Structure formats: structure tokens, C-alpha cells
Amino acid sequence: MKSIKIFAPATVANLSCGFDVLGCCLDTVGDEMVISLSSKPGVRITKIEGADLPLDTKKNVAGVAVEALLANYENEIGVDIEIYKKIKAGSGIGSSAASSAGAVWAVNHLLNNPFSPHKLVEFAMEGEKLASGNAHADNVAPALLGGFTLVRSYAPLDVIKLHTPNDLVMTVIHPQIEVKTSDARSVIKQNVTLKQAIHQWGNVGGFISGLFTEDYELIGRSLEDVIIEPMRSILIPEFENVKKAAISAGALGCGISGSGPSIFALSKSITTAKNVAEVINDVYTKTGLDFDIHISKINSQGVKIIK
Amino acid sequence: MKSIKIFAPATVANLSCGFDVLGCCLDTVGDEMVISLSSKPGVRITKIEGADLPLDTKKNVAGVAVEALLANYENEIGVDIEIYKKIKAGSGIGSSAASSAGAVWAVNHLLNNPFSPHKLVEFAMEGEKLASGNAHADNVAPALLGGFTLVRSYAPLDVIKLHTPNDLVMTVIHPQIEVKTSDARSVIKQNVTLKQAIHQWGNVGGFISGLFTEDYELIGRSLEDVIIEPMRSILIPEFENVKKAAISAGALGCGISGSGPSIFALSKSITTAKNVAEVINDVYTKTGLDFDIHISKINSQGVKIIK
Incomplete structure (x- = not known):
């Protein structure tokens, strides 16, 4: 066998x-x-x-x-x-x-x-x-x-x-709360303005260009979600504070992983990714909620x- | 001086x-x-x-x-x-x-x-x-x-x-009709469904990936517009027939240039671009409208x- x-x-x-x-x-x-x-x-x-x-x-x-x-x-x-x-x-x-x-x-x-x-x-x-x-x-x-x-x-x-630029490292925090898939879906409106859509596809284009040219700053500028994140982030405790802390600690960008509740932050080095882990650990420790933090290179x- | x-x-x-x-x-x-x-x-x-x-x-x-x-x-x-x-x-x-x-x-x-x-x-x-x-x-x-x-x-x-793949060649037909900018704008709805928007940003991502990897087939598959073209193409005589003819002649894709009335077709070689020019010339000759056709590599x- x-x-x-x-x-x-x-x-x-x-x-x-x-x-x-x-x-x-x-x-x-x-x-x-x-x-x-x-x-x-x-x-x-x-x-x-x-x-x-x-x-x-x-x-x-x-x-x-x-x-x-x-x-x-x-x-x-x-x-x-x-x-x-x-x-x-x-x-x-x-x-x-x-x-x-x-x-x-x-x-x-x-x-x-x-x-x-x-x-x-x-x-x-x-x-x-x-x-x-x-x-x-x-x-x-x-x-x-x-x-x-x-x-x-x-x-x-x-x-x-x-293409995968070699220096990218993910920090992911998983708050151990249950977000029902039905809730994560029901907060999403099924219509968007053309203006928001254009903004979003500009960023998709920028993100992918940044991957191919290994332009880490461009990758960071493109990690922006004007459509889903404003709706879904209300289901994730301390989302805005985690994001602010991650960016302050040097992350290229930060957002919701999948439909949440995990939050990812993308950084240019393992050192920055560890710093990001520390600051978001501080934010979540104060909540009293259980959580895990992972640091990983891109596979x-x-x-x-x-x- | x-x-x-x-x-x-x-x-x-x-x-x-x-x-x-x-x-x-x-x-x-x-x-x-x-x-x-x-x-x-x-x-x-x-x-x-x-x-x-x-x-x-x-x-x-x-x-x-x-x-x-x-x-x-x-x-x-x-x-x-x-x-x-x-x-x-x-x-x-x-x-x-x-x-x-x-x-x-x-x-x-x-x-x-x-x-x-x-x-x-x-x-x-x-x-x-x-x-x-x-x-x-x-x-x-x-x-x-x-x-x-x-x-x-x-x-x-x-x-x-x-990135610009070397083999791409444009064929552009300019029907000499006047499309008022105000008309070209007023046909565009300011709201889109999230589903259409996702479809579109998938294609923006595919198109840009295709440019960087010089994947001509991917470039062709991504040349699709589910939002603006269905609205604007009604202002351009014979748009659908030009598009069909261009694709049949081997173009990777075909769509409205800017806000029209010009129509572009993108091909993988100068030979195909010339064939495309011939077939769209045939379509437009029948209309009795004046038109110009340009063939150009990407500059x-x-x-x-x-x-």
C-alpha cells in the first residue's frame, strides 16, 4: 500500500x-x-x-x-x-x-x-x-x-x-471568536458604485504589478479594500486598532483574511513581521479574548x- | 532658440x-x-x-x-x-x-x-x-x-x-461619426453589481498578469468588459459585427477604444492585425459611413x- x-x-x-x-x-x-x-x-x-x-x-x-x-x-x-x-x-x-x-x-x-x-x-x-x-x-x-x-x-x-517576491512575510492573528458565515455574508451589499469598483480594480492591478516587479511599496499601496472591509470589519473586534498598529509597526498593508475573523498583515521582512506580531499581540491582549498569532513566509x- | x-x-x-x-x-x-x-x-x-x-x-x-x-x-x-x-x-x-x-x-x-x-x-x-x-x-x-x-x-x-510584450499589434477602426461625450457618459450607470465588479477585477488582474508573463492567450481571455461595453456599444454602429469579425480573424480581443466611437482589436502578430483590418473594413464598407483603419505596434x- x-x-x-x-x-x-x-x-x-x-x-x-x-x-x-x-x-x-x-x-x-x-x-x-x-x-x-x-x-x-x-x-x-x-x-x-x-x-x-x-x-x-x-x-x-x-x-x-x-x-x-x-x-x-x-x-x-x-x-x-x-x-x-x-x-x-x-x-x-x-x-x-x-x-x-x-x-x-x-x-x-x-x-x-x-x-x-x-x-x-x-x-x-x-x-x-x-x-x-x-x-x-x-x-x-x-x-x-x-x-x-x-x-x-x-x-x-x-x-x-x-509571481512571489521572496521577502514577503505574513503575520496573521486569529481571534478565537465565531463569525457565522451567514453573518459574514449578510453584511455584504450586492451593489457597489462604479467609482468604488474602479478604485478596487486599480488596486488589483497595482497589487499584481507589484508582485511581478517586486515593488514592495506598490504592493503596500495596493492593499486597500474600499468595498468589503468597511462592511465586514464591524464583525471583528479591534480590527481598526490592529490595522493601525500593524501599519505603524511597518507592515506594507493589513486586512481581513478571507471572511475573517483572522486579520493578516503583510511585511517586507521577518523582522518587521515579528514587530507587527508584537504590537497586534498588545492590542488583543487587552480584549481578554483568546487568540493565536502566526508568522509565515509565503509558500x-x-x-x-x-x- | x-x-x-x-x-x-x-x-x-x-x-x-x-x-x-x-x-x-x-x-x-x-x-x-x-x-x-x-x-x-x-x-x-x-x-x-x-x-x-x-x-x-x-x-x-x-x-x-x-x-x-x-x-x-x-x-x-x-x-x-x-x-x-x-x-x-x-x-x-x-x-x-x-x-x-x-x-x-x-x-x-x-x-x-x-x-x-x-x-x-x-x-x-x-x-x-x-x-x-x-x-x-x-x-x-x-x-x-x-x-x-x-x-x-x-x-x-x-x-x-x-510590461509590453513585443508581438502585440493594434488594429483600430475609427468610424467618422460624432459621439457626444455627454451621450457616452449618460449611458453609463453609476451602480454595478458586486458580481460584475468581481468579474471585471478578475480580468484586470488576468490582463496585467498576461502582460508581465507574455501570455498572449491570457491577455486575450482577459479582454472582456461586462460593465461599460454593453452600455456604450449601442452608440457605435456595427460594434458587435466588428467584434465578431475581428475575433474570427484571430484577434486576441476587441473592444471600445476610450469612450468610442473607435474600436480596437489586439492581435499577436502584424499578419493577424492586417487580417483583422481587412475583415472589419468589409463590415464597415457596407455601412456607407466614412472610417479610417490604423494598424500599429505598441509604442x-x-x-x-x-x-
């Missing part, structure tokens, strides 16, 4: 200006999974540690994603999945995406890569659909392709890997084998 | 997905201007050929732009301007921008470049303000910086030069000296 142990990375979606289209992959925050091929057909979740998640394949994002892959594979095979969950569910750093992406990547690897990374994104999106009712790609794409990714289009799906590879 | 003759290029703004933010510079379509420094203070338009435009400095975009520059220059000097207009006014390929940009570029050159290209964009925008009531930068920026440009932000002004330099 062939088996591999993998690192299934956490991801930061939206990145301020790029709601629903931009995302990036973290390097030191993620789950571990052991995926094994079996002669016994079917998909089985044999073990889950670190989270209270269903072993039922049809109700588990990793199971659903692997079933989507197997439905497209020529031979009948079996897959056993062990999940060692380290990313907390509902944190806003792609917990479900890590499981979906990790599982399909590992199965594809064990099968000698019959599917392209872009095809794996489609399979993993089935997991996202189960998790949130919405087959979004802005977390599974960076988890599978690594680095920064753009979902140019959903119909047809068109996912593009962008330009995506899912990887650890054993 | 120091004097230079320059080529002041036409430009294509918006480029489908990038309303108000993207633009590019043409190489074989443009005006000529002769700019001279004079010991007699003040700005004078001494000659205009090819168009019925005001010689009064305060009413001429080139005059206004140069006055904005001189207001920021330490010494009192004089400037004489001759304009040999080849770009038709109201064509939608940056006629006023060529005059404003050409004039300030030439004066700056004659003064040994005291101002940065980005500062020249600000001066030239004063000419645009006179021409349309709106100090937009999406034509003057590519005229001055060359190649493809992004206006990331207007307040503060933040203009970025993008990555911008305004240049010709004598």
Missing part, C-alpha cells in the same frame, strides 16, 4: 483588494495528512485528530474532494485518509481548503500525477462547496499552486499563478510531502 | 476590462508638434494644421498643459507651439491627450528634464480637464510613459508602467523626437 504524509497549508484569501479572486499560501501554518492508496475500493477517513470533524466521507471536505477526483479516474481504487488538524475551523485562513487541497494533491501524487494542478483545483472546490455552500477557489488555488494566485474567472474556471510550492 | 519636432502618439484607453485605469500607446498613429523655447515669456500657439482648434492658449489643451508645467518651473521662460494634427478630434484614441502630453514632454526635454514623467502626467491632465471637464489620466499616462500603463489611483495620483517609448 503506497502512503505519503503531507503538509496541507493554510491560505489567506482576498488580500484586501482582491475579493473572491486573490489568495496566497502560507508556509508554517497548516495541517498534516497521511494519505494511502488501498486495494479496497472507496474513500475512507480513518482518523481525525485535532478537530471534531465527521468521519463520514460524504460529510467531510477531504472525502468529497477525493471522491470528485476518483470519479474522473479511469481505474477503481481505494483511498484511506488520516487528518491531523492544526488549522482551526472557522478561522478564515482556509481550514477546509487545506483538507480538500491536501487530500486531492496527495492522491494525485500517489497515482503519478494524472491530473494537472488546475484540475485538482476543480476537485478541491467540491470540498469548499460542502464546507460553505459555495464552490469558491480563492483558498484551494493557492493551497494547490502555491504562492499568490488569481482566479480570473469562475465560468469557465481560470486560475493563474502569480511558493503549496501542498508538500513531509515524510 | 532651442526647438524640437516630436511625435505625439495616439493612445487606446480602458482596454475592455480596465475602465478609467488601463491604457496603451500607439506607434504609427499620432500628431507632430514643433516646440520651441523663447526668451519672450509666455506660451503661444503659433500654428495649427490639420484641425480647427483654438490658437488661444487658455482654450487649447497643449497651451493649458504647458502653462501648468511653467507654473511649477523656477525660471520665467517662453514657449512657442506648432501643432500638426493627424489624430481626429473625438475619435476616442486620445487626440487631446496627444497634444497635452506631447507639449509638456517636449518642453521638459528642452529644459533638460527637470520634471519626472509622472509629474508630466499631472501637467498633461490639466489639458484633459479642459478637453472633457475631467482630469483623467488613462490616455496621457501611456502617451508619456509609453507601452501599457495602469492608473492605480487618482487621489493620490499613482501611475504605473506595465513602448511614448512621445519621441523625430527631428
Whole structure:
């Protein structure tokens, strides 16, 4: 029985200006999974540690994603999945995406890569659909392709890997409060002014140009969200104070990770990212809320084998 | 008296997905201007050929732009301007921008470049303000910086030069009809759905990624405008047929140039661009309307000296 142990990375979606289209992959925050091929057909979740998640394949994002892959594979095979969950569910750093992406990547690897990374994104999106009712790609794409990714289009799906400047480091704070997905969605108005939209696509353009030219100042200037952040940030305690502190400590930019409640800050060096961690730690310590802080370089590879 | 003759290029703004933010510079379509420094203070338009435009400095975009520059220059000097207009006014390929940009570029050159290209964009925008009531930068920026440009932000002004893949060639048809700026504006709704906006900024991201990675197919897929084109194209006779014909002939994409009535098609080679010109010529010949067709590589330099 062939088996591999993998690192299934956490991801930061939206990145301020790029709601629903931009995302990036973290390097030191993620789950571990052991995926094994079996002669016994079917998909089985044999073990889950670190989270209270269903072993039922049809109700588990990793199971659903692997079933989507197997439905497209020529031979009948079996897959056993062990999940060692380290990313907390509902944190806003792609917990479900890590499981979906990790599982399909590992199965594809064990099968000698019959599917392209872009095809794996489609399979993993089935997991996202189960998790949130919405087959979004802005977390599974960076988890599978690594680095920064753009979902140019959903119909047809068109996912593009962008360039990753080497010096970028993420600081992420996860306040351990529950933000219901339904609440995070209901605060978003479905109409925007043309003026706001132009402002936002100017920033998407600036951010992507900054990545390709490694212009860190431009990346920072472009990390601005005039549409979603003003609506969603009201659900995140101390958001404005965290943002102010992060920018004062030298971060290039700061915003909501995915649909929150996690907040990301992007910096140009590990030193700055650590300083940012310290100041946002100070802001959150005063709230009395539980929280985690992660510091991570950008993982330009995506899912990887650890054993 | 120091004097230079320059080529002041036409430009294509918006480029489908990038309303108000993207633009590019043409190489074989443009005006000529002769700019001279004079010991007699003040700005004078001494000659205009090819168009019925005001010689009064305060009413001429080139005059206004140069006055904005001189207001920021330490010494009192004089400037004489001759304009040999080849770009038709109201064509939608940056006629006023060529005059404003050409004039300030030439004066700056004659003064040994005291101002940065980005500062020249600000001066030239004063000419645009006179021409349309709106100090937009999406034509003057590519005229001055060359190649493809992004206006990331207007307040503060933040203009970025993008990468220019070498094989791109523009075909532009200018139907000689008058589209009033007020009409071109009044058809645009000031609210859009969030879904349309996301679609559009996915394409802006895809287009810019395509430029940097020289992925011509991606550039083509991204040349899509779900917001402005459906509204504005009703003012341009045979727009849909021109677009269909251009795409059938191999163009990567096709859309409205600026606020129209010109239509641009972007192709990967001069051969394709010529084929595109032929088929859109056929479409327009049937209308009985007068029209011009231009074929041009992308001018990555911008305004240049010709004598």
C-alpha cells in the first residue's frame, strides 16, 4: 500500500483588494495528512485528530474532494485518509481548503500525477462547496499552486499563478471568536458604485504589478479594500486598532483574511513581521479574548510531502 | 532658440476590462508638434494644421498643459507651439491627450528634464480637464510613459508602467461619426453589481498578469468588459459585427477604444492585425459611413523626437 504524509497549508484569501479572486499560501501554518492508496475500493477517513470533524466521507471536505477526483479516474481504487488538524475551523485562513487541497494533491501524487494542478483545483472546490455552500477557489488555488494566485474567472474556471517576491512575510492573528458565515455574508451589499469598483480594480492591478516587479511599496499601496472591509470589519473586534498598529509597526498593508475573523498583515521582512506580531499581540491582549498569532513566509510550492 | 519636432502618439484607453485605469500607446498613429523655447515669456500657439482648434492658449489643451508645467518651473521662460494634427478630434484614441502630453514632454526635454514623467502626467491632465471637464489620466499616462500603463489611483495620483510584450499589434477602426461625450457618459450607470465588479477585477488582474508573463492567450481571455461595453456599444454602429469579425480573424480581443466611437482589436502578430483590418473594413464598407483603419505596434517609448 503506497502512503505519503503531507503538509496541507493554510491560505489567506482576498488580500484586501482582491475579493473572491486573490489568495496566497502560507508556509508554517497548516495541517498534516497521511494519505494511502488501498486495494479496497472507496474513500475512507480513518482518523481525525485535532478537530471534531465527521468521519463520514460524504460529510467531510477531504472525502468529497477525493471522491470528485476518483470519479474522473479511469481505474477503481481505494483511498484511506488520516487528518491531523492544526488549522482551526472557522478561522478564515482556509481550514477546509487545506483538507480538500491536501487530500486531492496527495492522491494525485500517489497515482503519478494524472491530473494537472488546475484540475485538482476543480476537485478541491467540491470540498469548499460542502464546507460553505459555495464552490469558491480563492483558498484551494493557492493551497494547490502555491504562492499568490488569481482566479480570473469562475465560468469557465481560470486560475493563474502569480509571481512571489521572496521577502514577503505574513503575520496573521486569529481571534478565537465565531463569525457565522451567514453573518459574514449578510453584511455584504450586492451593489457597489462604479467609482468604488474602479478604485478596487486599480488596486488589483497595482497589487499584481507589484508582485511581478517586486515593488514592495506598490504592493503596500495596493492593499486597500474600499468595498468589503468597511462592511465586514464591524464583525471583528479591534480590527481598526490592529490595522493601525500593524501599519505603524511597518507592515506594507493589513486586512481581513478571507471572511475573517483572522486579520493578516503583510511585511517586507521577518523582522518587521515579528514587530507587527508584537504590537497586534498588545492590542488583543487587552480584549481578554483568546487568540493565536502566526508568522509565515509565503509558500511558493503549496501542498508538500513531509515524510 | 532651442526647438524640437516630436511625435505625439495616439493612445487606446480602458482596454475592455480596465475602465478609467488601463491604457496603451500607439506607434504609427499620432500628431507632430514643433516646440520651441523663447526668451519672450509666455506660451503661444503659433500654428495649427490639420484641425480647427483654438490658437488661444487658455482654450487649447497643449497651451493649458504647458502653462501648468511653467507654473511649477523656477525660471520665467517662453514657449512657442506648432501643432500638426493627424489624430481626429473625438475619435476616442486620445487626440487631446496627444497634444497635452506631447507639449509638456517636449518642453521638459528642452529644459533638460527637470520634471519626472509622472509629474508630466499631472501637467498633461490639466489639458484633459479642459478637453472633457475631467482630469483623467488613462490616455496621457501611456502617451508619456509609453507601452501599457495602469492608473492605480487618482487621489493620490499613482501611475504605473506595465510590461509590453513585443508581438502585440493594434488594429483600430475609427468610424467618422460624432459621439457626444455627454451621450457616452449618460449611458453609463453609476451602480454595478458586486458580481460584475468581481468579474471585471478578475480580468484586470488576468490582463496585467498576461502582460508581465507574455501570455498572449491570457491577455486575450482577459479582454472582456461586462460593465461599460454593453452600455456604450449601442452608440457605435456595427460594434458587435466588428467584434465578431475581428475575433474570427484571430484577434486576441476587441473592444471600445476610450469612450468610442473607435474600436480596437489586439492581435499577436502584424499578419493577424492586417487580417483583422481587412475583415472589419468589409463590415464597415457596407455601412456607407466614412472610417479610417490604423494598424500599429505598441509604442513602448511614448512621445519621441523625430527631428
